[in-house]
Amino acid sequence: MQDLSNKKILYIDLKTQSYEVKNHPGLHKYIGGTGMGLKLLQQNIKEDPLVFAIGPLNGFFPFCSKTAVVLDDSGVTEDLYIGGRLSTRLRFTGVDALVITGESENPVTLAINNNEVDFKTIDVDKDSLGLPGKRAVLERNNINVYLDDYFFTPEDILKDKFDKKKLSSIVITGTEIFKPKRFDNYISLYQQILKRVDDMTITKGKNPSCSSCPMGCERSKFGEMGGNVLLHSLVACQFAERIYSDVGVVFSCLNVLGYDYTHEDIEALPHLIENTLKELS
């Protein structure tokens, strides 16, 4: 079982084509997603980081199906959210966030397999990278940056950052296995939350769905921008706000997975985020 008190970050430097995994116990209090992503942005701002961050519940609980994308857009801090399979693939790589710094000399494709990164040219056959059924593909096509040819983020912010960094695509494969500390309690809580479909503020549809979300809603493909900081630090879907803005539910989920957060830690998060934003400005 992974040490949950340490946030594990995969740093990728496009300029030197190198990478490194670092443990950051100091990021623990930022919980994940937006909270942790903003702090990573602030810590690495000189390197123009593109941060992809998941929260502690991604991959474990239903409706926690988004990935936070945090970046600086010409002096403006932006937080975007993308659905699809990215959050589960990132979870199963075993890392909590990707921090992509610098700019590549030539257009590059990143093939990420758990903690390892291969830097490939753009003419590589992407179908040959990673493992089918266990990967997600973020790709700059002639319109925008798409995840698995379907999901994207609002506006052109991510696309512009990909272009600036000469980043063509990212193929992420995760094969790590987790076993929550209190497995029986975890299953029971999972089932309780799954039954709360009526608390979702979007209707069920027949569209491609985000991984770990049964809704198949019509909005999933568009992603999100801004919003509730607790929700986006977890990183749940905005339409699950009635479920995951309840500190009691969140605390139970974290506790059953073996995280040692307290109610006070969760309540302190908005203040920490506010301070980080002040430091960034």
Added chain:
Amino acid sequence: MTKILKVKFPDRCNGCEMCVLEVQRQLQKVGLEGSLIRIFADRGENNETSFTIELDPRITNMNIQKIKDICPQDVYEITEEENAGLIK
């Protein structure tokens, strides 16, 4: 008679992977590695996203009713077959 899980409506699959993760929970783990169900995303006709489901025959040993029930699109059916899985 053996109960068999079958993909009855493959076109309905929305790729949510609830079934994949349900199987893993039954195996007391969370992740994708070693799952008895795998879902592949493809580009279907008219360039639309579609999904292909692959079932490992060992799925029969799992609680298949739970797997069927967790699918939000009723993709699966359970049938009963005599001598299922045996080579005659």
